[in-house]
Structures are given as structure tokens and as C-alpha cells.
Amino acid sequence: MGIFKTASLWNAVQLVLILFVVFDLVYLRYLSFGSGEGISSYIVLALVVVAAGLVTAYFKMKQTNKQSFIPALFFMVVVTVLEWVPVLKTNDEGWLYFMLFPLLVCNAYQLLVLSKLIEISQKELASKRGRKQTPAKGKMKAGQLGKGS
Numbered sequence: 272m273g274i275f276k277t278a279s280l281w282n283a284v285q286l287v288l289i290l291f292v293v294f295d296l297v298y299l300r301y302l303s304f305g306s307g308e309g310i311s312s313y314i315v316l317a318l319v320v321v322a323a324g325l326v327t328a329y330f331k332m333k334q335t336n337k338q339s340f341i342p343a344l345f346f347m348v349v350v351t352v353l354e355w356v357p358v359l360k361t362n363d364e365g366w367l368y369f370m371l372f373p374l375l376v377c378n379a380y381q382l383l384v385l386s387k388l389i390e391i392s393q394k395e396l397a398s399k400r401g402r403k404q405t406p407a408k409g410k411m412k413a414g415q416l417g418k419g420s
Contacts, residue, residue: 285349296320297317320347328343
């Protein structure tokens, strides 16, 4: 865990970062681009990101364990917004949605498939290690060269 002594402390830090990113997504974009229009469209966009994060984190929790909910939510909200920053700077509505939905789908897919890929990788690694430990019939072990001829 590094500098954090407990998982609950790291989860609390992740929650604070999620709140900070959502606040920035709404308020700072409104200050930069919201001349004369309401803040509701900025709130709705942030709610879409948070809702997608909550749904994905719920399925990730059901797939693995309860402790994975907050890290999954963190990934879906914070990482998606960070990947979305170049488009957020332009504030072109077409590009906002054009980039948001593929980012949400790809990040959700990565998050939900990750545990399956790790499981497959661990099985392959274990089978490779098992084959290395048992020598094949008819072959000499290391150090047997020239013995018994």
C-alpha cells in the first residue's frame, strides 16, 4: 500500500479525490465556459460519469469482492475524466459526447475483464512452472551429461 497503512485510509483518499474531480468537472468548466447559461448541463454531464462509475463498480464488486467497489469507482470517475481532459478543454458538445461514451465503455470493459485475464495468466504461469519442475521421460537432467555411457 505504500504510504497508506490501511485499505480504509486509501479508500477514504480515493473518495476525496472522486469528489474533488467531480467538483472540478462541474464548477471549473462552468466558470470557464458557462457564460450566460445554467449550470445544469454541466451537472448532468458529471452525473452521467458518476452513474456509469457506480454501475460498473457495482458489477465489479459482485464479480470480485466488496473491497473493490471504491477503487473501481475511482478508476471509472477519475481516470475517465483525466482521459477526457483534452476534449473538455475544447468544450465542443459533439466531441464531448463522441469521446465520453467510448471512454466509459472501454474503461468499464477493462475493469470488468481484468480479473478474468489475471486468472487466466496465473493458470498459464502455474502450468509452465509445473512443466519446468517435472523433467520429460528419456531426457537427461542437468549435470547428467556423460554419466552411465
